[in-house]
Amino acid sequence: MRLAACPAIGSLFWDRAMWVVKLGGSLHDAPAALRRWLRLLAEAPGPPRVVVPGGGPFADAVRRLQPAMGFGDLAAHRMAILAMQQLGLALQALEPRLTLAETDAELRAASAAVWLPWRLAGRDGTIAASWDVTSDSLACWLATRLQAATLVLV
Secondary structure, eight states: OEEOOOTTOOOOOTTTSOEEEEEOGGGGGOHHHHHHHHHHHHHOOSSOEEEEEOOHHHHHHHHHHHHHHTOOHHHHHHHHHHHHHHHHHHHHHHOTTSEEEOSHHHHHHOSEEEEOTIIIIISSSOSOOSTTSOHHHHHHHHHHHHTOSEEEEO
16 A cells, blocks of 8 residues: 655644545456455545545556547546446445445435546536646545545555
């Protein structure tokens, strides 16, 4: 596990503040570890937890298809956000105790949720359309937006 600093994130106590936990898309190659993380995030006492899915193999497909098909960065960016959405649906299917959340209100209300990013980060052009915008940076953006105490990148 690697912890990342995000400038807007403070350090509050474990039992009082939200955590944002980004699960990298490459964890699909380690299904036992992925299931352990999901179980831990669903069961752990303490602060509310929001899981940010990486794009994994779904985003890799977009990276391969963009030059082959010739679509622009805006389409690729939106498709990469949808790749995160797809992996998020898969994560919640693996651990149904995690709820699905799309809006600020849903994210704040849940004790343990998987973020589906299309509504907040993909649809309206709020986030720059670039491969420089990664699921890690979107996790930091979301943690800042939600005023989470902690951001963990796995």
